[in-house]
Amino acid sequence: MPRSALVTMAASRRSVLRGMALGGLALGSGGLLAACGGDDGGGGSSGSGTTVKFGINEAKGSGPAYDRLAAMAAAYTKETDTKVDLNAVDHNTFQESVNTYLQGTPDDVFTWFAGFRMAQFAEAGLITDLSDVWPIDGMNDSFKEASTAPDGKQYFVPKDYYPWAVFYRKSIFEKNGWTAPETKDDLMSLMDDMQGKGITPFAFGDKQGWPAMGTFDILNMRLNGFDFHMSLMAGDEQWDGDEVKLVFETWKTLLPYHQEDPLGRNWEEAATSMGNGECGMYLLGTFVADAVADVADDLDFFTFPELDSSIGADALDAPIDGFCVAAGGQNQEAGKAMAKWLGSAAAADAANSGADVPFIAANSGASTSSYSALQKKSAEVVGAAANIAQFMDRDTNADFANTVMVPSIQDFLKNPDDIDGITSSIQEQAASIFG
Secondary structure (H helix, E strand, C coil), X not given: CCHXXXXXXXXXXXXXXXXXXXXXXXXXXXXXXXXXXXXXXXXXXXXXXXXEEEEECCCCCCCHHHHHHHHHHHHHXXXXXXXXXXXXCCHHHHHHHHHHHHHCCCCCEXXXXXXXXXXXXXXXXXXXXXXXXXXXXXXXXXXXXXXXXXXXXXXXXXXXXXXXXXEEEHHHHXXXXXXXXXXXXXXXXXXXXXXXXXXXXXXXXXCCCCHHHHHHHHHHHHHHCHHHHHHHHCCCCCCCCHHHHHHHHHHHHHHHHECCCXXXXXXXXXXXXXXXXXXXXXXXXXXXXXXXHHHHHHEEEECCCCCCCCCCCCEEECCXXXXXXXXXXXXXXXXXXXHHHHCCHHHHHHHHHHCCCCCEECCCCCCCCCCCHXXXXXXXXXXXXXXXXXXXXXXXXXXXXXXXXXXXXHHHHHCCCCXXXXXXXXXXXXXXXXX
């Protein structure tokens, strides 16, 4: 990934607090995300007597994402003789409970995201300054900037990143003579042909609330440009303006080409529909391969096509995942030591050997020998992008993402004719949150 792309992720906003990546910190029950260390992913006892508690946003046995993190924990114990107590919690519970968790007695190290979410925790004093962990061998300055809070200090260690794109099965496209669309006309023709052959063009599920944010992101970047999108996320543009209404109006014209009743379907179920050939395409992150592992070798993707020739198609979402150290953790030095190691090439290699998930290691020294074709293409596509966003719930204010945009988008999906009412409501709430 070129420096310019990653710097864009970290510094494209008017101000970092209002413009770096991430958001979506909902309050939840502290009991849902207790630092219990209930799953000893590190294994064995520590000869040095050191134990570090590691909170992760994947439930035990949930799939390759969990396996990768558990493999990293085990490799850390093997290399350092430090025992790792793994606290594995399902993804949605982790997201919904993390704020309360950090204000209680959290694990020492926990999985998190670059940018705005990290910056909010740093400003609140909930995560530890990791400036003395940097520099990290193999981690370039762009990733360092993406790990930097408004106070100029680093609070985050990147692990990997992945693009959001339109996924499809190669064999089905080849059988029907379909090719990746490059323009709006190409896309419309492709979707019409799919429907004519009894295939729903787009798989779609928004039961969890966040997946449809990716659709808004890409439509806004294609119709209004990257700069407008980032300014909108920062609260510097009007949500009831013509630009945002155009996004929803365009989305409305595309909804008939999507699976019906998206609020009754989670992303995994939508992915299965694409995997079994019921649907022709699916706009999602590369983690979609986790849900269709039996046909993962048949997957390919293209970036969402151009909708306005004056804007082009050179922007996309490519979130960065990684680690923070909780300020309330009981073993600060052990937590910082583990966080630094988790950003190493050795940690990335351990993760890649533990499971096949098509993410791209942030550390440039990580081996790519085990990369799948999907991973290699992901690296190429992200590297070629002129502008990169993180994702709506990582690109904007926490309260705004969860309490305003999730229900607003779901209201739109239930009643796409009320665009004026929905955008007016969003703007009214945005004004109270952003000021």
